[in-house]
Amino acid sequence: MEPTTFVLFGATGDLAKRKIYPALYNLFLDGKLPPSFALIGLGRRELSDETFRGNVERSIRTFSRRKVQDDAAAVERFLDAFRYCVLDVGRKDDYRKLLDMIESREQELRLTPNRLFYLSVGPEFFEPIAANIQESGLGSADGWKRLVIEKPFGRDLPSARDLNRKLNQAFAEHEIFRIDHYLGKPMVQKLEALPRSHPAFQALWTGRRIASVQITAAETVGVEERAGYYDHSGAIRDMFQNHMLQLLMMLAAHLPAGQADEKAGVRKKKAVQALRPLTKEEAKAHVVRGQYAAGTVQGTPVVGYTAEPGIDAESANDTFIAARLLLDDPFWRGVPFYIRTGKRMSGKSTRIVVEFERLPGQPLPTAEDEGAAHDLLVVDIGPEEGITLRSKANDPRRSAASEPIRIDLQANPDDVPEAYENLIGDALRGDATFFAHWDEVEWSWAWVQPILEAFADNLVPLRLYAAGSEGPAESDALLAENGHRWWSDSRNEQEIEMKEGNQYAYHANH
Ligand SMILES: NC(=O)C1=CN([C@@H]2O[C@H](COP(=O)(O)OP(=O)(O)OC[C@H]3O[C@@H](n4cnc5c(N)ncnc54)[C@H](OP(=O)(O)O)[C@@H]3O)[C@@H](O)[C@H]2O)C=CC1
Numbered sequence: 192m193e194p195t196t197f198v199l200f201g202a203t204g205d206l207a208k209r210k211i212y213p214a215l216y217n218l219f220l221d222g223k224l225p226p227s228f229a230l231i232g233l234g235r236r237e238l239s240d241e242t243f244r245g246n247v248e249r250s251i252r253t254f255s256r257r258k259v260q261d262d263a264a265a266v267e268r269f270l271d272a273f274r275y276c277v278l279d280v281g282r283k284d285d286y287r288k289l290l291d292m293i294e295s296r297e298q299e300l301r302l303t304p305n306r307l308f309y310l311s312v313g314p315e316f317f318e319p320i321a322a323n324i325q326e327s328g329l330g331s332a333d334g335w336k337r338l339v340i341e342k343p344f345g346r347d348l349p350s351a352r353d354l355n356r357k358l359n360q361a362f363a364e365h366e367i368f369r370i371d372h373y374l375g376k377p378m379v380q381k382l383e384a385l386p387r388s389h390p391a392f393q394a395l396w397t398g399r400r401i402a403s404v405q406i407t408a409a410e411t412v413g414v415e416e417r418a419g420y421y422d423h424s425g426a427i428r429d430m431f432q433n434h435m436l437q438l439l440m441m442l443a444a445h446l447p448a449g450q451a452d453e454k455a456g457v458r459k460k461k462a463v464q465a466l467r468p469l470t471k472e473e474a475k476a477h478v479v480r481g482q483y484a485a486g487t488v489q490g491t492p493v494v495g496y497t498a499e500p501g502i503d504a505e506s507a508n509d510t511f512i513a514a515r516l517l518l519d520d521p522f523w524r525g526v527p528f529y530i531r532t533g534k535r536m537s538g539k540s541t542r543i544v545v546e547f548e549r550l551p552g553q554p555l556p557t558a559e560d561e562g563a564a565h566d567l568l569v570v571d572i573g574p575e576e577g578i579t580l581r582s583k584a585n586d587p588r589r590s591a592a593s594e595p596i597r598i599d600l601q602a603n604p605d606d607v608p609e610a611y612e613n614l615i616g617d618a619l620r621g622d623a624t625f626f627a628h629w630d631e632v633e634w635s636w637a638w639v640q641p642i643l644e645a646f647a648d649n650l651v652p653l654r655l656y657a658a659g660s661e662g663p664a665e666s667d668a669l670l671a672e673n674g675h676r677w678w679s680d681s682r683n684e685q686e687i688e689m690k691e692g693n694q695y696a697y698h699a700n701h
């Protein structure tokens with residue numbers, strides 16, 4: 192890997208502490224940091240290098256997935272790369288000081304001037320930092336430069352386009368790495384190749400009609416301490432436009448054989464472009480907007496959203512969204528994609544369920560089975576990981592069908608890299624596969640824009656749901672209109688949970 196100077200804006204912030212330093216430490220332990228590596232942390236706070244390194248050490252001791260053992264020498268070698276520089280985003284002199292510091296580190300360590308600028312700061316700083324990097328000469332050295340940028344990328348279509356145009360004045364598209372941490376999750380990285388990953392999945396994918404695809408990201412937490420941000424974003428901007436649509440793209444990027452060598456990014460773009468647009472008038476028929484009311488989450492009583500600290504008592508912000516989407520694509524035509532995400536739901540789970548239509552000859556559901564699943568491919572993305580095939584046809588209680596096959600390749604969970612480890616490792620290597628490319632971001636915002644407008648004009652009613660539930664009843668009704676039901680919530684879990692010998696479970700081998 193090429194020598195790199197990692198320039199971290201927001202080095203004193205929460206994300207750096209909880210995610211970035213632990214990820215870098217784990218990459219270091221795995222030998223995945225460049226052998227010649229320097230990190231310069233930036234923030235307004237006055238910190239000495241020593242205090243900064245002490246903070247980083249505390250962060251890796253608290254948050255690293257691998258225990259920081261007594262190998263003091265390894266920790267010291269890791270921390271040796273870290274320096275700190277005071278920088279206020281708006282002060283031009285600070286960028287000149289930073290340039291001096293970077294150049295002197297590059298000389299000291301004989302580093303080729305490859306510079307990775309990581310913006311772990313509020314979105315209002317993305318554009319001024321990029322402009323100052325260019326203006327100060329920080330980005331004009333004789334090596335590569337990359338910009339790693341956190342979410343949110345805009346708050347609607349026009350602002351995202353504006354931000355992108357401004358970033359492009361300093362960085363080319365191939366130099367911009369937009370983080371969507373869901374794309375760093377190991378199971379998400381397998382989605383696009385899922386149909387080819389096992390003969391059983393391949394046979395299903397090519398031989399069976401898909402009845403529906405359901406994508407759920409349910410959380411038990413509420414707004415936490417993020418009222419200022421969340422009350423102006425809601426579930427639609429916080430989760431739906433980015434993480435949920437990226438999950439859809441990753442899954443739908445499957446194309447018939449023959450085009451399989453097309454790059455994943457191109458196929459993802461085709462998937463998002465194929466989304467049938469909704470007008471703001473149509474939004475009400477396809478989208479459910481919810482907000483949590485008081486309730487009980489896993490045994491603990493909690494207040495409703497508008498009683499949360501920092502939230503306007505009259506707030507009509509969405510903490511839940513469910514939507515039905517259709518793709519005008521030869522493979523997916525007629526298959527509804529149902530997406531939902533919400534806070535203060537009954538459990539924490541991100542899961543995709545692909546439901547296959549019943550085969551001719553497959554046992555008809557009995558009265559006891561009423562509403563039970565046909566064949567389901569269940570992809571658990573987090574917190575549990577795994578792929579399970581649940582099939583009625585192979586239930587030995589009903590038919591003399593084939594012996595159950597169990598494929599269990601579960602890796603030691605301690606060995607599963609964190610999303611940020613995967614993404615930072617990729618950015619250091621210059622591999623943008625699992626980052627959100629501009630086309631994807633722009634098309635996602637374009638699909639979401641009429642819904643944002645419908646919410647703003649109150650064309651989609653706000654439905655209250657009790658904290659600890661599965662969301663508003665209208666979200667169930669949305670699927671029932673097509674004869675479907677959510678297969679990924681605790682009410683139905685027992686119905687799809689069949690006897691051990693009746694499941695094909697494939698746990699990712701990382
Ligand atoms: N925290 C999280 O879990 C997640 C965060 N994100 C995104 O990551 C980014 C950072 O979030 P987070 O770490 O939580 O935010 P914090 O508020 O914890 O940290 C903000 C950082 O920005 C620095 N900063 C603020 N103002 C200035 C300024 N004028 N000049 C220079 N530095 C400044 C602060 O340093 P100082 O005070 O020393 O100046 C601090 O290091 C945001 O874009 C957020 O949306 C994305 C996903 C999850």
Ligand SMILES: O=C1O[C@H](COP(=O)(O)O)[C@@H](O)[C@H](O)[C@H]1O
Pocket residue numbers: 408410429430541573
């Ligand atoms: O980006 C975000 O994601 C988290 C959920 O992430 P997960 O990895 O725990 O599923 C969400 O809580 C947060 O509101 C959002 O900003």
